Amino acid sequence: MAESIPVAPSPARAHDHEHPAEPGFIRKYLLSTDHKVIGLQYMFTGMAMALLGGFLAYVFRMQLAFPGIDVPLFGVVSPNEYNSLITNHGAIMIFWVAMPVLIAAFGNYLIPLMIGADDMAFPRLNRLSYQLFLVSALVLLASFFVEGGAFGGAWTMYPPLSASSEFNQTPLGTTLFICAVALEFVAFLMGGINFVTTTMNSRAPGMRMYDIPMVVWMIVLASILFMASVGPLVAGAVMLLFDHTLGTAFFDPQRGGDPILWQHLFWFFGHPEVYVVLLPAVGIVAEIITVFARKKLFAYKTVLYTAFGTGVLSFTVWAHHQFIAGIDPRMANVFTITTLLISVPIAEMMFVYIATLYGGSIQLATPMLWALAFIAEFLIGGVTGIFLGASGSDIYLHDTYFVLAHFHYTFFPIAIIGSFAAISYWYPKMFGRMLNETLGKIHFWGTVIPFNTIFIPLFVLGAAGEHRRIWDFAQFPELASEPLRNLDKVATVSLVIMLAFQAVFLFNFFWSLRRGQKAGKNPWHANTLEWTTESPPPHGNWKQMPTVYRGPYEYSVPGRDADFWPQNEPA
Amino acid sequence: MLERLLPVASTSAGDIDFVFSLIFWLVGFWLLVAELVFFWLIVRYRRRDGQRAQYITGELKSEKRWITIPHLLVLACDVFIIFFAVRVWYDVKQALPTAPEQQTVRIVAQQWAWTFFHPGPDGQLDTPDDIVKVNELHVEVDKLYHFQLTAKDVLHSFSVPVFRLKQDAIPGRVIVGWFEPTKTGEFDIQCTEICGIGHGLMPARIHIETPEQHASWMAEHGEISVAAVTGR
Ligand code: HEM
Ligand SMILES: [Cu+2]
Ligand SMILES: [Cu+2]
Numbered sequence: 089m090a091e092s093i094p095v096a097p098s099p100a101r102a103h104d105h106e107h108p109a110e111p112g113f114i115r116k117y118l119l120s121t122d123h124k125v126i127g128l129q130y131m132f133t134g135m136a137m138a139l140l141g142g143f144l145a146y147v148f149r150m151q152l153a154f155p156g157i158d159v160p161l162f163g164v165v166s167p168n169e170y171n172s173l174i175t176n177h178g179a180i181m182i183f184w185v186a187m188p189v190l191i192a193a194f195g196n197y198l199i200p201l202m203i204g205a206d207d208m209a210f211p212r213l214n215r216l217s218y219q220l221f222l223v224s225a226l227v228l229l230a231s232f233f234v235e236g237g238a239f240g241g242a243w244t245m246y247p248p249l250s251a252s253s254e255f256n257q258t259p260l261g262t263t264l265f266i267c268a269v270a271l272e273f274v275a276f277l278m279g280g281i282n283f284v285t286t287t288m289n290s291r292a293p294g295m296r297m298y299d300i301p302m303v304v305w306m307i308v309l310a311s312i313l314f315m316a317s318v319g320p321l322v323a324g325a326v327m328l329l330f331d332h333t334l335g336t337a338f339f340d341p342q343r344g345g346d347p348i349l350w351q352h353l354f355w356f357f358g359h360p361e362v363y364v365v366l367l368p369a370v371g372i373v374a375e376i377i378t379v380f381a382r383k384k385l386f387a388y389k390t391v392l393y394t395a396f397g398t399g400v401l402s403f404t405v406w407a408h409h410q411f412i413a414g415i416d417p418r419m420a421n422v423f424t425i426t427t428l429l430i431s432v433p434i435a436e437m438m439f440v441y442i443a444t445l446y447g448g449s450i451q452l453a454t455p456m457l458w459a460l461a462f463i464a465e466f467l468i469g470g471v472t473g474i475f476l477g478a479s480g481s482d483i484y485l486h487d488t489y490f491v492l493a494h495f496h497y498t499f500f501p502i503a504i505i506g507s508f509a510a511i512s513y514w515y516p517k518m519f520g521r522m523l524n525e526t527l528g529k530i531h532f533w534g535t536v537i538p539f540n541t542i543f544i545p546l547f548v549l550g551a552a553g554e555h556r557r558i559w560d561f562a563q564f565p566e567l568a569s570e571p572l573r574n575l576d577k578v579a580t581v582s583l584v585i586m587l588a589f590q591a592v593f594l595f596n597f598f599w600s601l602r603r604g605q606k607a608g609k610n611p612w613h614a615n616t617l618e619w620t621t622e623s624p625p626p627h628g629n630w631k632q633m634p635t636v637y638r639g640p641y642e643y644s645v646p647g648r649d650a651d652f653w654p655q656n657e658p659a
Numbered sequence: 660m661l662e663r664l665l666p667v668a669s670t671s672a673g674d675i676d677f678v679f680s681l682i683f684w685l686v687g688f689w690l691l692v693a694e695l696v697f698f699w700l701i702v703r704y705r706r707r708d709g710q711r712a713q714y715i716t717g718e719l720k721s722e723k724r725w726i727t728i729p730h731l732l733v734l735a736c737d738v739f740i741i742f743f744a745v746r747v748w749y750d751v752k753q754a755l756p757t758a759p760e761q762q763t764v765r766i767v768a769q770q771w772a773w774t775f776f777h778p779g780p781d782g783q784l785d786t787p788d789d790i791v792k793v794n795e796l797h798v799e800v801d802k803l804y805h806f807q808l809t810a811k812d813v814l815h816s817f818s819v820p821v822f823r824l825k826q827d828a829i830p831g832r833v834i835v836g837w838f839e840p841t842k843t844g845e846f847d848i849q850c851t852e853i854c855g856i857g858h859g860l861m862p863a864r865i866h867i868e869t870p871e872q873h874a875s876w877m878a879e880h881g882e883i884s885v886a887a888v889t890g891r
Contacts, residue, residue: 167856167858167859167860168856171853171855171856171858240856241855242853246814246853247813248812248813248814248830249813249853249855255770255813255855257855257856342830342831347830348829381712382711382712383712383713384714384715384717386717386722386726387716387717387722387726389718390717390723390726412752412816412825412827413827414826414829414832414834417748417752418753420748420752421745421748421749424744424748428737429737431737432733432734432737435729435733436726436733439725439726439729439730440717440726442693442696442697442700443717443722443725443726444717445697445701445704446713446715446725447712447713448700448712448713449704449707449710449711449712450701450705450706451706460697460701464694464697467694468690471687471689471690474682474686475679478678478741478743479744479745479747479752480674480743480744480747480751481678481682483747483751483752483823483824483825484675484679485679486851487816487818487825487852488851548664551661551664552665553664553665555849555851557858557859558858559858559859559860560859563860564847564849565847566665566820566821566847567847643714644714645714646714651711651712
């Protein structure tokens with residue numbers, strides 16, 4: 089990597105400063121081009137969607153544990169409603185929660201602040217990206233209220249089911265679903281361009297490649313992965329939309345199309361997508377464990393290169409989702425090898441984090457608890473993936489609850505634990521006040537313990553043969569047995585408990601906005617640039633733009649009194 | 660391990676269970692080691708007053724060793740697992756041992772039912788004495804069967820948990836595979852690819868019969884089918 093790239097004058101520095109002195113509410117919050125406002129808009133939208141996604145999970149889990157009951161706040165769940173609920177739960181959690189919160193919210197909020205820029209490279213494009221994202225969310229929500237109801241063909245949208253309303257019986261719901269997903273992709277393409285350009289061009293003087301904080305690198309890599317993988321799927325989505333609305337036959341086998349083609353396009357995007365959401369989360373964890381262990385990140389360059397390695401390899405594993413889909417069985421051998429190999433860089437990344445703890449001075453504040461929980465839980469998600477990447481055992485496990493438990497052990501740490509880690513860590517910067525620690529810890533344990541008791545039973549159920557996307561298991565004598573039904577009840581009760589504990593978080597969040605202790609500039613004694621300005625930072629971020637003298641993780645440097653050394657402090 | 664949760668009823672089921680157990684013990688062991696080291700570090704290096712953290716860059720060879728060695732171990736385990744996984748995959752999905760024609764069944768999936776075509780007394784499919792059953796598949800124990808799997812409308816997936824067997828069904832294509840039942844009894848058949856509103860409502864059963872049971876089932880139904888065709 090070129091360490092001596094001259095730092096070009098930031099195009100963002102020249103951005104429109106012609107705002108009137110006191111912008112009104114609409115200009116300030118709805119039409120703002122300030123990266124911080126846009127970041128928060130993404131965050132609040134993502135949080136609202138997370139509540140919805142969690143509510144959908146509550147409804148269908150109730151149906152699974154107590155088939156046929158009148159679910160409080162919803163009603164009786166019919167088979168087609170069940171399908172719509174799981175489909176939209178999955179799509180919402182991935183596209184309208186994990187991506188907006190991890191990439192867009194934190195990317196927008198943090199990148200300029202952490203690289204010492206006063207805004208994004210393209211502030212107006214940034215605003216358009218959020219507006220389009222909001223439209224995509226509204227289109228998705230609208231699909232619940234149209235005739236026939238919301239799409240229920242799974243978030244993977246496999247044709248022919250998704251390609252003809254004769255088969256899916258949700259003519260409008262399907263169209264809206266595909267449109268919503270496609271719009272969301274376009275919004276994130278715009279965001280991605282912004283993140284990459286800003287990081288490459290707008291860094292503070294003195295910030296070399298290896299001085300960039302890990303979370304910024306990770307969001308940039310994630311954006312590149314996203315942009316490189318989503319193209320084919322956008323084309324695929326348009327073809328699917330044409331099949332569904334105009335009666336073309338791209339994926340219709342009766343008329344010369346091929347349904348398997350969709351699966352390739354979908355998973356060529358879908359697998360890298362896993363890493364698109366993973367990388368920002370591991371970046372967040374890197375920032376937090378170094379601060380709360382007062383330690384330099386172990387082998388910065390190794391972390392960066394494992395992320396590059398994972399990114400490249402992630403384009404070569406997609407067909408592990410299709411082992412038994414009717415692809416040439418010889419192909420499975422290639423994809424088994426690539427899939428198991430990708431465990432090497434990912435494992436290495438986890439080892440680096442564990443090694444970072446060695447010799448530290450670890451303070452278990454709430455953000456640190458979340459970051460450590462990420463590592464502990466994600467390890468389980470990682471190793472259970474081996475069962476599914478190994479073609480021989482995937483024949484049995486594919487499309488069972490074992491798969492479901494596995495990917496929730498990756499996605500939940502990423503999207504939920506990772507987001508809570510970031511929110512509790514950067515909240516003081518965002519709002520100028522501290523969250524309450526006691527409430528934070530209650531919420532932490534109230535989320536992490538039930539998370540495990542939801543999904544460990546689902547591993548067992550999956551290993552016993554319970555298959556996914558089934559409305560009621562009463563039809564299957566072997567699955568209807570008492571012990572298995574009880575495991576489903578354990579999972580559902582745990583979910584209800586976990587959801588109830590989210591009230592603690594919401595209370596803490598809003599209460600601390602006004603009542604929290606004042607945070608000051610740098611409550612955690614951290615090194616990165618965002619902690620050198622006011623909390624919350626003013627429009628333009630700094631009164632005087634910072635200059636960078638060292639890397640982001642110089643904690644506990646021998647011979648210094650303070651155990652931290654901000655990046656902008658002259659030697 | 661899996662045999663504790665559900666019966667083993669085909670020649671391949673045991674092999675697939677073996678891969679599962681192998682991975683379970685291998686990665687389970689390393690997961691345990693990693694988690695123990697992790698929690699030990701957290702406890703051991705809790706903050707103490709007056710004690711500073713160490714300054715370790717992790718860039719020295721002697722330090723990097725701490726992650727290179729575990730990562731080579733991961734690689735070694737991967738190679739080991741790949742070997743066994745591919746071997747079982749080859750047997751179940753790539754190789755196709757021969758089976759006589761009377762041991763060939765046709766499976767047609769549609770929204771939302773399974774139709775099973777069994778060769779009748781003449782031992783051939785596509786003849787008038789075929790025994791056609793909805794949501795009911797009859798096979799004889801210890802005989803190697805071929806199945807010809809297809810779908811009429813959307814994707815479905817033919818799954819027999821006690822065989823550990825699964826294969827997607829695709830409209831417009833016939834996919835041929837095999838199984839050899841080893842245990843008599845009646846077991847679940849599932850559809851494991853979402854196929855619309857009734858996806859959860861297309862259960863079927865596989866009846867694995869002794870030669871005598873199978874022969875009498877055949878006699879009973881073969882008779883009816885022939886009668887239906889010839890009008891006798
Ligand atoms: C709030 C806790 C959660 C619970 C209890 C939960 C539970 C479930 C269950 C039981 C299913 C499968 C339903 C079925 O197949 O019949 C499911 C599907 C899914 N979930 Fe979650 N989930 C949660 C959070 C998440 C999160 C955070 C993500 C991702 C960021 C996520 C992503 C998905 C996806 C992609 C599917 C597949 C949907 C499909 O089959 O089309 N879930 N969830
Ligand atoms: Cu994948
Ligand atoms: Cu189905």
